[in-house]
Amino acid sequence: SQVPSITLNNGVAMPQLGFGVWQVPDDEAAKAVTTAIESGYRSIDTAAIYENEQGTGRAIAACGVAREELFVTTKLWNSEQGHDSTLRAFDASLDKLGLDYVDLYLIHWPVPAKDAYVDTYKAFEKIHADGRAKAIGVSNFLPEHLERLLGETSVVPVINQIELHPQLQQAESRAFHAKHGIATEAWSPLGQGKGLLEVPTVVAIARKHGRTAAQVVLRWHIQTGNVVIPKSVTPSRIVENLDVFGFELDADDLAAFAALDEGRRLGPNPGEFNVGA
Numbered sequence: 001s002q003v004p005s006i007t008l009n010n011g012v013a014m015p016q017l018g019f020g021v022w023q024v025p026d027d028e029a030a031k032a033v034t035t036a037i038e039s040g041y042r043s044i045d046t047a048a049i050y051e052n053e054q055g056t057g058r059a060i061a062a063c064g065v066a067r068e069e070l071f072v073t074t075k076l077w078n079s080e081q082g083h084d085s086t087l088r089a090f091d092a093s094l095d096k097l098g099l100d101y102v103d104l105y106l107i108h109w110p111v112p113a114k115d116a117y118v119d120t121y122k123a124f125e126k127i128h129a130d131g132r133a134k135a136i137g138v139s140n141f142l143p144e145h146l147e148r149l150l151g152e153t154s155v156v157p158v159i160n161q162i163e164l165h166p167q168l169q170q171a172e173s174r175a176f177h178a179k180h181g182i183a184t185e186a187w188s189p190l191g192q193g194k195g196l197l198e199v200p201t202v203v204a205i206a207r208k209h210g211r212t213a214a215q216v217v218l219r220w221h222i223q224t225g226n227v228v229i230p231k232s233v234t235p236s237r238i239v240e241n242l243d244v245f246g247f248e249l250d251a252d253d254l255a256a257f258a259a260l261d262e263g264r265r266l267g268p269n270p271g272e273f274n275v276g277a
């Protein structure tokens, strides 16, 4: 497909744009993932807590695209953190997905009150050594949590998947990641479709390029170097969100995007999010 790949710090290639399935019910996931793969997506982002690994797996099994051409990510839920429980939860995810490996396995949240992410990550290192996850990483880790992993474990996470969009540009995390060879992946890249896509600056840039607001926002992510995983269950939008490689934002557009940063989160602050502790 036309989607470029980035090379992770362990040499594994990851498509820079993929398909996210948060809030897609299991019985709709197969249809949405099938549409995405047929449209040209090759990377799928799910998680145990999304409860749609089975539907996602059914689409993967039936899609007719070779397994090695797909990039499948899933995530360990907070309540399963800890060494042995992680190994069991990983087996359960693989089973639901119907796969014998995932391309990327992520710790979903650090859950600081539980203080188990280091032991959890050591189990991830075993899974990785066994070849059952081609790459391992984290999600929602603040630099302080990454510092601890870097100090106490041996495999540098390939990626940190964090909330990131033009109104929450995450300069500090991005700089920390860059310094340590960790890729930055943006969740809720469209700001969950609320507000951001109606911001006058975004609408004006879209009009200038003859594109939609969603497309110019995704293009901003691509030019910023982020991995993105927009979600939609609407076939026309699934196609639209992938079609962001035929135009380029200029310096004026990028400056206008830079001015939209408000540091405002849609989701929880990872330093205080302890659900499942």
Ligand code: NAD
Pocket: 019, 020, 021, 022, 023, 045, 046, 108, 139, 140, 161, 162, 186, 187, 188, 189, 190, 191, 192, 193, 194, 197, 212, 214, 215, 229, 230, 231, 232, 233, 237, 238, 240, 241, 267
């Ligand atoms: P998103 O920013 O991708 O927005 C999705 C919503 O935007 C859709 O439900 C729809 O309402 C709207 N939308 C999508 N395409 C559109 C278009 N072309 N035009 C207009 N509106 C459009 O939000 P998200 O689903 O929260 O994030 C994407 C993915 O990131 C998730 O599916 C999930 O895989 C991942 N995620 C991870 C975490 C985490 O903690 N690691 C948290 C949230 C999301």
